[in-house]
Amino acid sequence: xxxxxxxxxxxxxxxxxxxxxxxxxxxxxxxxxxxxxxxxxxxxxxxxxxxxxxxxxxxxxxxxxxxxxxxxxxxxxxxxxxxxxxxxxxxxxxxxxxxxxxxxxxxxxxxxxxxxxxxxxxxxxxxxxxxxxxxxxxxxxxxxxxxxxxxxxxxxxxxxxxxxxxxxxxxxxxxxxx
Numbered sequence: 001x002x003x004x005x006x007x008x009x010x011x012x013x014x015x016x017x018x019x020x021x022x023x024x025x026x027x028x029x030x031x032x033x034x035x036x037x038x039x040x041x042x043x044x045x046x047x048x049x050x051x052x053x054x055x056x057x058x059x060x061x062x063x064x065x066x067x068x069x070x071x072x073x074x075x076x077x078x079x080x081x082x083x084x085x086x087x088x089x090x091x092x093x094x095x096x097x098x099x100x101x102x103x104x105x106x107x108x109x110x111x112x113x114x115x116x117x118x119x120x121x122x123x124x125x126x127x128x129x130x131x132x133x134x135x136x137x138x139x140x141x142x143x144x145x146x147x148x149x150x151x152x153x154x155x156x157x158x159x160x161x162x163x164x165x166x167x168x169x170x171x172x173x174x175x176x177x178x
Contacts (some may be wrong), residue, residue, distance in 0.1 A: 005020055014061055014169070018068050021049035025069075040138070041145040044116060048157045050089065051112055054096045062093045087126050088119035112154030117146040
């Protein structure tokens with residue numbers, strides 16, 4: 001985030017992003033997916049906000065949003081769901097930041113796919129710790145869904161980026177064209 005932004009504006013903007021992620025999670029819960037998506041597979045719309053933070057705000061803010069989302073999950077869905085959310089969120093943010101750090105100039109969609117895949121990987125590892133190795137049978141489903149949902153969320157980010165730019169301020173065109 002710009003360094004000349006006041007702390008109050010920074011907190012307010014991050015609060016808006018967190019609220020947006022909660023609204024997106026709620027809207028996602030209203031979409032009927034029974035019979036359309038395998039059990040446990042979600043669109044991950046709130047991850048669009050986390051990706052935005054990774055790409056345009058900073059690593060501290062991206063991790064902060066992932067942690068806040070997990071705390072919200074704790075309040076609404078319980079401890080185990082919060083652990084899944086936290087593990088997936090932290091690993092996916094880390095991987096997306098590393099991909100940006102190595103400067104491969106990957107598109108939002110490719111980075112989103114990697115974020116989605118690692119989110120699913122962290123969650124299946126947590127489930128395996130509870131259920132044992134039997135949980136890994138679901139890995140092929142999570143790989144396919146991770147690729148598909150990564151494409152979906154990366155594409156949506158690209159579409160909503162102009163609106164987010166208006167809220168946040170001008171973002172370099174070299175970043176916005178990914």
